[in-house]
Amino acid sequence: ITERKKAEKALLLSEQQYRILVETAKEGIWKIENHITTYVNKAMADMLGYTQEEMVGRSIFDFMFEEDIPILQKRLQEKRAKGIDEVYEDRRKKKDGSELWAIVSAKAIIDEEGKYIGSFALYTDITERKKAEHRLAEYSKKLENVIEATNAGTWEWNVQTGETVFNEIWANMLGYTLQELSPVSLKTWEMLTHPDDLQKAYSLLQKHFSGELPLYECEIRMKHKSGKWIWILDKGKVITWTADGKPLMMYGTHINITRLKETETALQQSKLFIKNVLDTIPVRVFWKDKNLQFLGCNRPFAQDAGFNNPEELTGKTDYDMGWANEAELYRADDRYVIETGIPKLGYEEPQTTPDGNTIWLRTSKVPLKDENGAIIGVLGTYEDITEKKKAEQQIKESEERYRNLAESTQDLIALHDMDGIIQYVNQAVINISGYTQEEIIGNNILMFVPRKYRRSIYERHAKRLSGYFGIEQFETEFVNKFGTLIPVQVTSTPIVKDGKIISIMIVAHDLTQRKIAEELLIKNKERLDAAIAILQYDAKDAHELFEYMLEKALQLTGSKIGFILNYDANEKKFVFNAWSKEVMHECTMIEKPEEYYLDTAGIWAETVRQARPIIINNYKEDNPLKKGYPEGHVDIDRFLGIPVFRNKEIVATVGVANKETDYTEMDVLQLTLLMDAAWKSYERMQVTGALAESEEKFRTLADSSPMAIMMYQDDTFVYVNKAAEQISGYSFEEVGHLNFWFLVHPEDKEMLINKAQRRQQGGQGLDSYEFRIISKDGQVKWVYITSATVQYKGKPAGLVSVLDITDRKKAEEALFEEKEKLRITLQSIGDGVIATDTDGRVVIINETAQQLTGYSQVEATGKHLSEIFTIVHELSAKPLENPVDKVLSTGHVYELSNHTVLVAKDGTRRVIADSAAPIKDKAGNIVGVVLVFRDMTEKLQLIEQIQRAQKLESIGLLAGGIAHDFNNILEGVF
Numbered sequence: 001i002t003e004r005k006k007a008e009k010a011l012l013l014s015e016q017q018y019r020i021l022v023e024t025a026k027e028g029i030w031k032i033e034n035h036i037t038t039y040v041n042k043a044m045a046d047m048l049g050y051t052q053e054e055m056v057g058r059s060i061f062d063f064m065f066e067e068d069i070p071i072l073q074k075r076l077q078e079k080r081a082k083g084i085d086e087v088y089e090d091r092r093k094k095k096d097g098s099e100l101w102a103i104v105s106a107k108a109i110i111d112e113e114g115k116y117i118g119s120f121a122l123y124t125d126i127t128e129r130k131k132a133e134h135r136l137a138e139y140s141k142k143l144e145n146v147i148e149a150t151n152a153g154t155w156e157w158n159v160q161t162g163e164t165v166f167n168e169i170w171a172n173m174l175g176y177t178l179q180e181l182s183p184v185s186l187k188t189w190e191m192l193t194h195p196d197d198l199q200k201a202y203s204l205l206q207k208h209f210s211g212e213l214p215l216y217e218c219e220i221r222m223k224h225k226s227g228k229w230i231w232i233l234d235k236g237k238v239i240t241w242t243a244d245g246k247p248l249m250m251y252g253t254h255i256n257i258t259r260l261k262e263t264e265t266a267l268q269q270s271k272l273f274i275k276n277v278l279d280t281i282p283v284r285v286f287w288k289d290k291n292l293q294f295l296g297c298n299r300p301f302a303q304d305a306g307f308n309n310p311e312e313l314t315g316k317t318d319y320d321m322g323w324a325n326e327a328e329l330y331r332a333d334d335r336y337v338i339e340t341g342i343p344k345l346g347y348e349e350p351q352t353t354p355d356g357n358t359i360w361l362r363t364s365k366v367p368l369k370d371e372n373g374a375i376i377g378v379l380g381t382y383e384d385i386t387e388k389k390k391a392e393q394q395i396k397e398s399e400e401r402y403r404n405l406a407e408s409t410q411d412l413i414a415l416h417d418m419d420g421i422i423q424y425v426n427q428a429v430i431n432i433s434g435y436t437q438e439e440i441i442g443n444n445i446l447m448f449v450p451r452k453y454r455r456s457i458y459e460r461h462a463k464r465l466s467g468y469f470g471i472e473q474f475e476t477e478f479v480n481k482f483g484t485l486i487p488v489q490v491t492s493t494p495i496v497k498d499g500k501i502i503s504i505m506i507v508a509h510d511l512t513q514r515k516i517a518e519e520l521l522i523k524n525k526e527r528l529d530a531a532i533a534i535l536q537y538d539a540k541d542a543h544e545l546f547e548y549m550l551e552k553a554l555q556l557t558g559s560k561i562g563f564i565l566n567y568d569a570n571e572k573k574f575v576f577n578a579w580s581k582e583v584m585h586e587c588t589m590i591e592k593p594e595e596y597y598l599d600t601a602g603i604w605a606e607t608v609r610q611a612r613p614i615i616i617n618n619y620k621e622d623n624p625l626k627k628g629y630p631e632g633h634v635d636i637d638r639f640l641g642i643p644v645f646r647n648k649e650i651v652a653t654v655g656v657a658n659k660e661t662d663y664t665e666m667d668v669l670q671l672t673l674l675m676d677a678a679w680k681s682y683e684r685m686q687v688t689g690a691l692a693e694s695e696e697k698f699r700t701l702a703d704s705s706p707m708a709i710m711m712y713q714d715d716t717f718v719y720v721n722k723a724a725e726q727i728s729g730y731s732f733e734e735v736g737h738l739n740f741w742f743l744v745h746p747e748d749k750e751m752l753i754n755k756a757q758r759r760q761q762g763g764q765g766l767d768s769y770e771f772r773i774i775s776k777d778g779q780v781k782w783v784y785i786t787s788a789t790v791q792y793k794g795k796p797a798g799l800v801s802v803l804d805i806t807d808r809k810k811a812e813e814a815l816f817e818e819k820e821k822l823r824i825t826l827q828s829i830g831d832g833v834i835a836t837d838t839d840g841r842v843v844i845i846n847e848t849a850q851q852l853t854g855y856s857q858v859e860a861t862g863k864h865l866s867e868i869f870t871i872v873h874e875l876s877a878k879p880l881e882n883p884v885d886k887v888l889s890t891g892h893v894y895e896l897s898n899h900t901v902l903v904a905k906d907g908t909r910r911v912i913a914d915s916a917a918p919i920k921d922k923a924g925n926i927v928g929v930v931l932v933f934r935d936m937t938e939k940l941q942l943i944e945q946i947q948r949a950q951k952l953e954s955i956g957l958l959a960g961g962i963a964h965d966f967n968n969i970l971e972g973v974f
Helices: 002-024 042-048 066-078 127-149 168-173 186-192 195-209 258-280 299-304 324-340 386-396 399-408 427-433 451-465 512-536 542-557 581-586 603-609 665-688 691-703 722-728 746-760 806-828 847-853 883-890 945-969
Strands: 028-033 036-040 086-093 099-110 116-125 153-158 164-166 216-223 229-241 247-256 284-289 294-297 344-352 358-369 375-384 412-417 422-425 472-479 485-497 500-510 561-568 573-579 595-597 614-616 639-646 649-657 708-713 716-720 767-774 780-792 795-804 832-836 842-845 870-873 900-903 909-920 926-935
Touching (some): 028 099, 042 086, 042 116, 066 086, 153 168, 164 186, 195 229, 284 299, 324 344, 324 358, 324 375, 344 472, 412 427, 451 472, 485 512, 512 665, 542 649, 603 614, 603 639, 639 665, 708 780, 716 722, 746 767, 780 806, 832 847, 842 847
Antiparallel strands (some): 028 036, 028 116, 086 099, 153 164, 153 247, 229 247, 284 375, 412 422, 485 500, 561 649, 573 595, 708 716, 708 795, 767 780, 832 926, 870 900, 900 909, 909 926
């Protein structure tokens, strides 16, 4: 018994230790018998949010999700019942209904007879891991979706081994499949990349490898399967590096940015257009940054500032201009607009011009904002109102004249005292307000101010009462007797006497037209955007184009439903083109007609009957022109219809309906203009079908042309006319299968190949140039070619016209030789020779003349003769008449009088003999003057007067002779 007691005690101790171990374990422990929970430890109960007592005695299936029960039942039958232990992942249902994911280590419990009675399982909580795996899977899926949605090609590159991996989208972007490009390697990328872009790409890669750039990013051109070049944004980053710091694995993307590059080009063209507009309008425009330095201006502003080009003002300030004295005044206005964000519109200020005069300007300044609405500077405009200011000054000199002006102006003018009591109003106030003068005078100015603006008026008046003498301008609204609100721009001017404000002069300008213009400007932009979208829309057929046109019409007018119907004036029949999608959705008519006749059509057809737009803003009102709704027709509240004219005939009618607000004439105008532009897109689609016929007409015309005409594509002739056969000596049958370049002289071939390749790729407009060909009989011929790029069978081709200029080239060579002979002659004679044009400007000066005047050929050419040829009287030192001017005025040879002294550039004085003669063209018109002179200083000391006279005579003959030569040889100079 003692030994048994010891054993029982040891067993009890062991059981207690085991229970402590089980109860303190972090893993859950779960024991079931016949599917009933017989034991769970605290960790297991905590995992599921229960107490141990709540779980014991309950089926294990009570702690499972319905869809998981069959799986566990099968597992218990096929595994545990057969004594098979296993480890698997499974989930259980927590008390709060959420999931518990765990690694389950399950072991079967077998009784002494070898029968399965239950199982014992150890649970390890992996819920967070499962959530992380789920998030990772979702992220991977999202990443795949993003790559697919953005159509981005991806690449992986082992920089050390050169191995690359590209996805299918990368190949599709270039028009290929990966299979077509296999095996794909770095060499594949290099071969497809434009040669001009490879060096740039590798340079940026090296900067990224060296750490100079955090990312590799490069815009490159890659060759599409079709042969065209597309723009690719190539981006990537090294993710892993070798142990010695070299790049190992790099990952990146390719995105097609061809359309973006085309948009950038269009944007540049748009900017150029805006610049041309700014430089053409008479208003001066400028813009500055927040430091009040000029960022730019239009050309008229630059010229006012004394500069030739707007670029010269960039970075300068008002202190650098001719109006430096007013600089602080201008800058104060600039700072106010920038700091407050409030525009200053239509105010007047003085300006000092570059020549020192003072003019008056009407200036407007508004905040310059970036795309996020942040103020980055100020934009200003002004116009010269100097003459108006002078007129105003004259008006002030006469009160009567002022009153007449006030009474005749369309602006509202009122004068009130400091209590707001109206003392005077002009006729415009009476006309617009609807009150009589007696009803106005003596009442408060607030009678014209809507309640919502009175607080701001009180604040402005309080400012006046505190002594503010400045002129204020602001926009508000004027309310008349009938409650109509009229937008006005108010100029508030204090009337000061003895340093005190005694009354306020109010001038209000009706802004109704400007507001309408602003609305028109917005609508015009929307219409232009819609028109451009329609013109650029690539519709597969006319029906699709009409549906798109209608969609844009609905957007522009803010309508919900609409239609477009063609109209045949001969049959007086309408044919369905497009219904809006909303109509097709709401309309329940069983049979929707596609044709309508004018005689039976409803009120919407009045656009054709009356040949004008129709607006109905209460469609439910009775109207004798209505034919009634067909059953199932969409309800209409408001309707606008317009006819579409072509060549003064109605070809269609467009109707839109159910705008939230009333249709106006603005809607009529915008819809009419949009449809006019859109119809051109429709007509362009129709014209496309006539291209084949046009090509045939071209061939007939070209074959009958006396000028050689050729077309080549892929460096091979596809057409030559008879004249081309005559110049080359080859028939089309002989050259049709040959390469174009066999005709070109070897020395000109490279130049021609470059031009032709750019042309066939669509890279050039109209081009003209000269080169040599070798005809069939071996002759070298000069030809003048005019070429253009055309589309032939869907591909670019070169269309050229050729003119044989061989004879002209020979004549030019002969003329060049004659000119060279003349140049050598002029440089070799001992007399000075200067030739001028009809303005007296030097075009030729020989070596002797350069030595005598002291001016080189470069210095003299283009200058007026008087600037380099200064002559005075030897005895009186008085300037003598310019001989060229004398010849130009008389048309005769002119010889200088005796005692003529030439003063050289360095002041050296020489006595000269001089003769000037006119240069005449074949018609006898003077085209220039030649001046011949020689240094007579030393000879005059040895030769007698009679000899000098003989010399002068010979000079006159020489000048006349050279002038004759100039007429024959140097006509091209002038």
